[in-house]
Amino acid sequence: MNCKPNDLAIVVRSALGTSTGLVLRCVRLSSSGGLRNPDGSFEYGPVWETDAYGPALCGTVHNLWLDADLRPLRDEPGQDETLQWAGLPKEILAESC
Numbered sequence: 001m002n003c004k005p006n007d008l009a010i011v012v013r014s015a016l017g018t019s020t021g022l023v024l025r026c027v028r029l030s031s032s033g034g035l036r037n038p039d040g041s042f043e044y045g046p047v048w049e050t051d052a053y054g055p056a057l058c059g060t061v062h063n064l065w066l067d068a069d070l071r072p073l074r075d076e077p078g079q080d081e082t083l084q085w086a087g088l089p090k091e092i093l094a095e096s097c
Helices: 082-086
Strands: 008-011 023-029 034-036 042-043 047-055 061-068 070-072
Touching: 008 047, 023 070, 034 061
Parallel strands: none
Antiparallel strands: 008 023, 008 070, 023 047, 034 042, 047 061
């Protein structure tokens, strides 16, 4: 699982696309085993109840997010996901005039 109870997390994938980038708090794991997608398919996995609401199907709102769609924002040492695709920064030395 990506998140833990009380984690701040960012939505990295949203079925409707409008909630990507939303920062929320994971309150507790839901008893739900997954969520329904806009196309009617069902995506299985751990679901978090959160303190933030987003748009759902048929104009309703929800506070349920798949763990797979969230990334925790923690203040701890470790590599950022960005390093996997961007690599480490390189020092550029300026030429003296």
